[in-house]
Amino acid sequence: xxxxxxxxxxxxxxxxxxxxxxxxxxxxxxxxxxxxxxxxxxxxxxxxxxxxxxxxxxxxxxxxxxxxxxxxxxxxxxxxxxxxxxxxxxxxxxxxxxxxxxx
Numbered sequence: 386x387x388x389x390x391x392x393x394x395x396x397x398x399x400x401x402x403x404x405x406x407x408x409x410x411x412x413x414x415x416x417x418x419x420x421x422x423x424x425x426x427x428x429x430x431x432x433x434x435x436x437x438x439x440x441x442x443x444x445x446x447x448x449x450x451x452x453x454x455x456x457x458x459x460x461x462x463x464x465x466x467x468x469x470x471x472x473x474x475x476x477x478x479x480x481x482x483x484x485x486x487x488x
Contacts, residue, residue, distance in 0.1 A: 389427075389450070389451060391423065391424045391425055392424070392425055392426070392427035392451050393415075393419060393424060393425070393426055393427060393451060393452050393453070393454060394426070394427050394428050394429075394430075394446050394449070394451050394452070394453040394454070395411070395412065395415050395426055395428070395429045395430070395453070395454045395455075395456070396429075396430045396432060396442065396443070396446060396453060396454070396455045396456070397409055397411050397412065397429065397430070397431050397432070397456050397457055398431075398432050398433075398434065398439065398455065398456065398457035398467055399433075399434060399457035400433050400434045402431060402457065403431060403433055409431070411456040411457070412429055415454055427449075427451055428446075430442060430446070436469065436470050436473070439467065439470035439474075440470045440473045440474045443455070443470055443471055443474040444474045444475070447474070455467060455471070
């Protein structure tokens with residue numbers, strides 16, 4: 386069994402990366418950052434902007450008890466579902482809907 390004290394998960398989200406229209410720089414960044422501190426990546430997942438799959442994989446990744454970095458899919462375009470998927474997976478509060486007014 387691996388020493389889980391020094392392990393992290395990384396989830397990189399985005400159709401743009403999977404389709405090759407955007408180059409991933411997150412993997413190299415996190416690998417270098419962690420290694421410079423004596424830490425390691427346990428696993429890396431590249432996922433499309435598909436809400437149901439994101440929810441499933443976020444739950445699975447978080448259930449192993451390791452800290453998980455999640456990148457991508459948080460922009461304002463219609464295909465970005467990361468925030469909502471994290472909320473649906475039970476790991477973040479849902480952002481307030483735009484129809485609610487703050488007083």
